[in-house]
Amino acid sequence: MSLQNNINLDAKKILLINDKGNYTIPTDGLYPFQWNWDSAFAAYGFAQFDIPRAWKELETLFSAQWNNGMVPHIIYHQIDDSYFPGPNIWKGIGPIPSSGITQPPVVASLMKKIWELDTNYGNEQIRLLFPKVLKWHRWFMQWRFQEGLVFINHPWEAGRDNAPDWDSALAAINPAGVAPYKRRDTEHVNPLMRPTKSDYDRYIWLVQQGRECKWNADWLRKNSSFKVADPAMHFILLRANRDLRLIGINLEEDISEIDSWIASLEKGASKLWNASISSYDSFDLLNFNFAGSISSASFMCWYAGLYDKRMLTHYDRIMKKVKYGMPSYDPESKRFDRKRYWRGPSWAIMNMLIGFGLEEVGELKRASLLKAQTNRAISENGFAEYFDPIDGSPAGGNTFTWTAAVWLGWAKTMGGANGFN
Numbered sequence: 001m002s003l004q005n006n007i008n009l010d011a012k013k014i015l016l017i018n019d020k021g022n023y024t025i026p027t028d029g030l031y032p033f034q035w036n037w038d039s040a041f042a043a044y045g046f047a048q049f050d051i052p053r054a055w056k057e058l059e060t061l062f063s064a065q066w067n068n069g070m071v072p073h074i075i076y077h078q079i080d081d082s083y084f085p086g087p088n089i090w091k092g093i094g095p096i097p098s099s100g101i102t103q104p105p106v107v108a109s110l111m112k113k114i115w116e117l118d119t120n121y122g123n124e125q126i127r128l129l130f131p132k133v134l135k136w137h138r139w140f141m142q143w144r145f146q147e148g149l150v151f152i153n154h155p156w157e158a159g160r161d162n163a164p165d166w167d168s169a170l171a172a173i174n175p176a177g178v179a180p181y182k183r184r185d186t187e188h189v190n191p192l193m194r195p196t197k198s199d200y201d202r203y204i205w206l207v208q209q210g211r212e213c214k215w216n217a218d219w220l221r222k223n224s225s226f227k228v229a230d231p232a233m234h235f236i237l238l239r240a241n242r243d244l245r246l247i248g249i250n251l252e253e254d255i256s257e258i259d260s261w262i263a264s265l266e267k268g269a270s271k272l273w274n275a276s277i278s279s280y281d282s283f284d285l286l287n288f289n290f291a292g293s294i295s296s297a298s299f300m301c302w303y304a305g306l307y308d309k310r311m312l313t314h315y316d317r318i319m320k321k322v323k324y325g326m327p328s329y330d331p332e333s334k335r336f337d338r339k340r341y342w343r344g345p346s347w348a349i350m351n352m353l354i355g356f357g358l359e360e361v362g363e364l365k366r367a368s369l370l371k372a373q374t375n376r377a378i379s380e381n382g383f384a385e386y387f388d389p390i391d392g393s394p395a396g397g398n399t400f401t402w403t404a405a406v407w408l409g410w411a412k413t414m415g416g417a418n419g420f421n
Ligand code: GLC
Pocket: 026, 031, 035, 036, 037, 038, 158, 159, 160, 161
């Protein structure tokens, strides 16, 4: 059997090992529950060989949707003490024990792709999910949108937990009064690959702030101590709305509300442009400063349907410095740290989203390079949580669901102007 076939089988095996029946965990030990965007990627991975299971994943995710429309970032379907912070620290207010924040809304876009793989089976499923996804997007536009920008109330909401983008916003928080806690992540993974204690104190302090107001979205919108506009969140929501709109048209639903969101998000995107570094950047809504970050989030503009050629210069510059996919942070920045989580490593999911964007705007050569590098990272080093972008070493957790899903749904076929350079 060829190497390619072996890897395909291994990828399926990982999804099956992490499959808890109705939902998939990211990896055993480090992340033993259902995570929001991980699940959307898992569904896309399952869809490559088991369409009904893919829909089941999304259905389970939305069973945890809050009354106000939010879909939480962690859903604790069962008890497991090996993870901190657990449901009693969060005290989420939904139908199933959960965290109190959300994650990037990739669901609509991946759901559309799953539906396109089998519209017969998918028709009924998508009809059931459409109003729920619409309600979630409405929650974003009502509670996480200000001055044209989509913002986050916690670094974990971006899914890019310790990105340098949040450094100055976090530094402004005094975590005095944070209740004593014991981290569990560093028992599973080398602490050098994880966020620092100073970051962690502030993460937990922000959780306390949300819990104390009982996750009141209106209060948090006005008073949260952390409000940063994130390009990835903004671009992913814009793209998700475009896909939801197309689904809505197909279902003969009224899409006027979605149209107005698309217009607002398109307009707001220009405010994320930081001319001093010629890049899309994160922007702090509490002190009106840019973060000064060129990160994998900056390249999500194409995925949002904005063919902004200005980002191609940074893209080419950065891709010349790496061999295993787009690093999560500019390798020429002082803040770049090639092993530490979202401060440098390459993540297969980000590569895939950026790759989709490049393919769609017609930048096929650049898209193939990214795919080829992702393919190389996985074929040489397995299904790690993330990779050192320079030498490909696997880092973080292993047997990771979303890395396996990206392999099955995108990286396994190199095709086209296949290009390592
Ligand atoms: C980490 C990542 C986040 C992901 C989660 C589960 O917290 O930063 O994006 O959803 O792990 O894989």
